[in-house]
Amino acid sequence: MRFAFTEDQVAFADAVRGLLRDQCTPDRVRAVWDGDEPYVRDVWEKLAGMGVVGLTAPASAGGLGMGPLDWVLLFEEAGRVALPAPLVETTAVAIPLLASLGESACVERAASGDGIVAITMADNVDRVAYGASADAVIVCTDDTVRLLGAGDFRVREVVPSVDHAWLLAALDTDAAAGQVVAEGPEAADAIADAYDRGALAAAAELCGLGEHLLAAAVEYATHRKQFGVAIGTYQAIKHHLADVRIALSYARPLVHAAAWHVAEHTPERSTYVSMAKAYASDAAVLASKKALQVHGAIGYTWEYDLQLWMKKAWALAVAWGDADFHRRRVADAVLG
Amino acid sequence: MRFAFTEDQVAFADAVRGLLRDQCTPDRVRAVWDGDEPYVRDVWEKLAGMGVVGLTAPASAGGLGMGPLDWVLLFEEAGRVALPAPLVETTAVAIPLLASLGESACVERAASGDGIVAITMADNVDRVAYGASADAVIVCTDDTVRLLGAGDFRVREVVPSVDHAWLLAALDTDAAAGQVVAEGPEAADAIADAYDRGALAAAAELCGLGEHLLAAAVEYATHRKQFGVAIGTYQAIKHHLADVRIALSYARPLVHAAAWHVAEHTPERSTYVSMAKAYASDAAVLASKKALQVHGAIGYTWEYDLQLWMKKAWALAVAWGDADFHRRRVADAVLG
C-alpha cells in the first residue's frame, strides 16, 4: 500500500503547472471566451511540445505511453488555470480509445498537437464539444465506434455552454459517413473505458478549479476590508472557506484512487470513477458558490475573472455525468 | 384575508402558557421520565379544569366544541414545556373522532380528564402510545374504528421511545374485542381526518419544542464565557441560532395555515398538514442539533434538562409521519 505519486509524476505536474501559470493567463482564457479562438492554440502547441497532449499515445505514435496515474495530476493543473483546450476530450478520451483500437494515423496527428479529435458519447452529433474546431470526430453509439474525418461532417450550429470557452457544436453528417473503427463487444468495452477516463479527467480538472477558487477567495478575504478589518477575520468567512477546504481534501483522494483503479483496470474502476466525479463535482460547485459569496458584488461581474473558473466548474460538474448520475451508478454497484 | 388569531384564541394560549410554565416544570417532566407516573396527572387535571383536555368535545359532552384554530396555539405551548401527557392523542385525535361518530360516553369521560383515550392507526396494537395507562383504546384499521374498553385489552410490554416520557405499549387483545364504532367509507374519512389532526397537533408541538430549544441555546450562549467573552458573541454561534430562527419562523405559518384548512375542511387540508409536519419536524430537529452544539458537553449529559426537549422533538418528528413521508404526500398531491 502506497498512496502517493512517484517523484517523476509529481515533477511532470510541477512542470506543467509552471507552463500553464505562465502561458495560460486569464487574458488568454478571456480570448477564447470572447470568441477570438476556439481554444488556446499557442498553449496547446506548447503542451504538445512538452509531450502532454500526446502523453496517452503509444511511443510508436509519438506519444509517451502514459496512463491515468501519470496524467491525473496534470488535469488538476489544467483545472487550476481553467485551461480552454480539449485536454479531456483529446488526450484523456480520444487518443487512448483510438490507440487501443489500432487507429494509428489519427492518433499520431492528434498527439503532435496538430489537430484535435472531438468525441461524442451521445446518440447523436448535436452537442459535440470542440466539434467546430476538430479535424476528426469520434462518434460512439452503443457498440460502434465511428471516426469522422474532416470531410465527413459540417458544423450546423455552435451552442454555448455556460462556460463560454467550452462550445458545443451541432454537426451535420450522414449515418454512414466516416469509418467504423470497432464494433461489437470490443467496441462497447472500449467505449465504457473511454467514458470512465473522461469522467476521471473531468473530476481531476474540477479539483484544480476548486483549488483555484478557494485560493482566490482566501486571497480576496485577506485583503478586502470592511468595518476596518480584513473580511477574512470574520468567522462566517472562515467557516465558508474551511468547508471548501474539507470538501476538496476528501475529493482528491477519491480522484487519485480512481486513477489507480482505471490504470489497473480493476473490476471496481467505474465505481471509483463515479465516486470521484460525484465528490469532485460537488466540491467544485461548493467552491464556486462560497468563493462568489466571499467576493460579494465584485465576483458577480462579467469583468472580474472569478467567473471564468466558476462557470467552467458548473459546466464540468454536469459534463461526463453530474453528481446525482454518478451516485446512482455507485448505488447500483454497491446496493444492487 | 386575515392571517391572525382572534384575541380570544391568543388569550387562551397565554393562559395555558402560564399554567404550564408554573405547573409543568422540568422536574415534573423528569418524574415521568423516571417512571414515577405515566403522564403528569396533576397537570392533566388542571388542564382539564381549564377546559383544555376536553376542548374538542361538544358542549353536550362537557367540552368547549372548539376546532383546530382554537387549539393549535395551545399545542405550541405544550411543546414549549415538553408536556408529558396525551394531549395529541386524546384531545386532538381521539375525542373529536369519537364525537364525530356519536360515541358520547367515552368522550365525556375523556373530556373531564378522568380517563385517557389512546389511539393506534397501525394495523396492530403493538405500539400504542399511552396504551399502558389508557382506559380506552381506539384501534383504526382501514375502514373500521373499534373502541376497546378497559376490560378488552391487556398490556403485554412497554417499549420506550427515545423520549422516555412517551411510552409505547404492546397490547394483547382479541380481534373481536370491544365495540365497532364505525365501519365503511364514513369510518375511513373519519380516520383520515383524525390522522391529519394528529399530524397537525404534533407539528404545533414541534414548533413549541423548537422555540424552547432556541431560547435555551440563546440563554446559554449569552452567559457561557470562553476566551473571555460570551460564546454568543461568536459569529458561528450567531449563525447557528439565526438558522434555527429562520426555520421556525417559516414553519409556524405553515402550521397555522394547516389549522385553518383543517378547520374549514378544505380539499387541500391534508396537503397543508403535510407541509406543516414536514417543515416543523425539520425545524425542531435542526433546533435540537444546534442547541446541543451551542451547549457543548453540558447538553450532552443525562442530568441536564436539554435532553427532555431534544428527545421529545426526535420522537415527534418521526411520529405521525416523518418529514420524508409528508413530503411524499405533498408531492403526490402537487406533482401527481
Place this chain on the structure above:
Amino acid sequence: MDLTWTDEEEAFRAEAREWLARNKPSEPLPSGDTFEGFQANRDWERRLFDGGWAVVSWPREYGGRDASLWEWLIFEEEYYAAGLPQRVAQNGIFLLAPTLFEFGTSAQQDRYLPRMAGVEDLWCQGWSEPDAGSDLAGIKSRAERDESAGGWRLYGQKTWTTRGGLCNRLFGLFRTDPSAERHRGMTYLLVDLEQDGVTVRPLARLDGDGAAFAEVFFDGAFVADDDVLGAVNEGWSVAMATTGSERGLTLRSPGRFTASVDRLVELYRSTPDPDPLARDAVVRAWIDAEAYRLATFETVTRLAGGARMGPESSVNKVFWSEMDVRLNEAALSLLGPEAIFDDTPWMKGFEFALAGPIYAGTNEIQRNVIAERLLGLPRR
C-alpha cells in the same frame, strides 16, 4: 383567521388578470438589464402606467389606485403568473418611493412620484462604494456646501448601481459633515445624473447582461437644496427606511416565487422519467414558496393592523434569497445534461439567484442582525 379573498379582492384579481392578458407583450420581453432590451421594458412599463397598473398601492393622484397591501400582493401574483419580468422601474417605485412618501416634502412628491411611476424618470440607488459594501457606514462620497448656488457639490464614487447606465436619476447617501464619522453626518440626496460632473461606467453582470450595474463618479455635480430628502446630516435614518423595504416585503413579493415554482412543476411534469431526488427537490421548492407566501400573509396582516417591519425583515431576506437558489438548482438538476447550456431560463435564473445572498445586505450580515436584534445575542 380567514384565508379567503373577499369578493372585492377577487374582482380586483380578475380585472388585473384580464388587463394583463390583453395588454402584455405578445413575445417575452428581452432582459431589461441590457442596453438592447431596456427600451422594450420601458415601453411596457409605460403601458402599465397608462393602464393604471404601474403602482397599484399608491394614491390615485400619483398614478396609483389606492390599492391595499392585499391587492398589491394579488397584483404581483398575477403579474408574475403572466410571465412578466422584474420591473426596470423597481428601484424607484419600491425603494425610493416609500422613503419619499415618508420623508419627502409635498413638492418633492409632486415633482418625482408621477414621473417615476410613468417611467419618465428612472432611478438608481447610490448606496455602495468600492470600500463600503456590507459596511455601508463606511461610505466616503461627499457633498460640499455651495452656498451661492443654494445646494451641494458631489465628489466621490458609487458602485454596483443597478442599471446605473440606463437611469437618469440617483438617490443616495453622501457625507455632508466632514467632522462626523460612520453613521453620522450623511445626507440623503436626489441627484440628476444628466449633468456635468457625473460619469457613469456600466458594468456587466455575471450572466453577461451589459447594463446591469454601473460605477458612478461624481466630480462637482450639483444637487439643489430642494433635492435633499429628509434633514441634512440625517441621511442614515432616512435611508434605513428604504433598506427595510429592500430586505422585507416589497422587493420580493411571494408572487415571484409561486410563479417560478409553477414553472418548475411544469418542467417536472414535462421531464421524461424524472429522478426521485429531483422530485423531492421540486416538492421542497413548492413547500418553500408556500411557506414564504403564508409568512407574507402573516406579515401583511400585522402591517395592516398598524405594525412596522423590524429586524424580522432579515429573516425574510435570508429565506427568499436562499430559497431562490434552491429553486433554480432543482430545475437544473431536473434538466440533467441539459443544465450545461447558457441562456436557458433556468441557468439565467440560477445566476440571477446567486446575487440574492449578496445584495441588499449579505446574508452573513442578515444573520448577524437576526442573532443580535431578534434573538438578543450579545454584540462583540
Place this chain on the structure above:
Amino acid sequence: MDLTWTDEEEAFRAEAREWLARNKPSEPLPSGDTFEGFQANRDWERRLFDGGWAVVSWPREYGGRDASLWEWLIFEEEYYAAGLPQRVAQNGIFLLAPTLFEFGTSAQQDRYLPRMAGVEDLWCQGWSEPDAGSDLAGIKSRAERDESAGGWRLYGQKTWTTRGGLCNRLFGLFRTDPSAERHRGMTYLLVDLEQDGVTVRPLARLDGDGAAFAEVFFDGAFVADDDVLGAVNEGWSVAMATTGSERGLTLRSPGRFTASVDRLVELYRSTPDPDPLARDAVVRAWIDAEAYRLATFETVTRLAGGARMGPESSVNKVFWSEMDVRLNEAALSLLGPEAIFDDTPWMKGFEFALAGPIYAGTNEIQRNVIAERLLGLPRR
C-alpha cells in the same frame, strides 16, 4: 501508487481475523460506559492483550507486535468488522501512549505502558474544566509545590472526564506557575485517582450510559516528581501532541466507519421497498466512508515517509464527526417509523455521533484552525 496489500499484510489480516473470530465474546458486549457493562469489556480487552492484539503498533516489550501503521489500520478494520466495540482502554492507548512514547522517561514508559495495554491501569483524560472547554488554555486547576514530599499537591476540578468513574489514573494539565497565564505555566501530570484528596462524581451521558463521564475534584492529592510528563511548565506543548492524535488519525480509524457503513448497507438490503431518498443517503454514506479511508491511506503514506500530522488533523476531525452523524441519520431515515425507539443500535449510534462535533475541540474551533493555519486567513 499501489493500493494493494502485501502478502505479509494479507497474512497479518488473516491472522487477526482468525484470532478475533475464535476469541471474541459469543454475545455482543454491553456498553463499556456503564457500571454494569464495564467489567465484561475489561475482561475482553485483557484477553486481547493476552493474545498480543491489544496494542499492535507498540514495541513487543510493552505488549505490542511492532506492527506498522498499515497493519494497525488492517487490525482496526478487522476489529470493527467483527462487530467489536470501542475500547475502554482507548484514552490511554491512543491519547496518552503517543505522548508517553515521545516525552516519557524510560522509567515512566516501563511503569505505565504494559499495565495500560493490559488494562490493569485504566486512564482518563483530565483536560476540560467547567470554565475551560473550547478554551482549553483557560484551565484553573493547579498543582502546588510540596518540596518536602518531592512532588505536587493538586487542587481544582476537571470535568467531562471520559469514564472517570471507572479509571484509576488520570493524565491532565495543571497550573504549576501561578504567575503565568494562558498557555504558559502548565504541567502535564500523571495522577493516581485512588488516593485521598480525589473525589470522582460520575455523570451519565445523553444516551443514559451512567459511567460515560465524570467530574473529578482535587483537594490536596499528591503527584510525585517522577509522574511529571515532560518538563515542568511545558505541559501545553506536551499536551498538544496528544490532541493531535485525538483529532487526527488514531481516534477514528477508517475501519470504524467502513464497518458501520457495511451494517448500513445490510439494513438497506433488509428494508422492504426502501425510499429512493434513503438509497441516496446510504450511498452518500458509503462514499464518505470510502473517501475517509482513502484520505487516511494518503496520510499514512506521508507519515510512513517521516511527515508529521499538522493542522490538517482538523480537516479530518470535522469530516469524520459530521460523516458519522449523517451515516446514522441515513439509518434512522431507513427505519422510518421504527426510528422512534430508544436502545436500537442506530438511535444509540446517532446519539453517540452527536458528541463528535463537540468533543476533542468543537467543530467551530476546528474550522477556525483550518481557516487560520491551513488557509492562512488572518486571526482577529
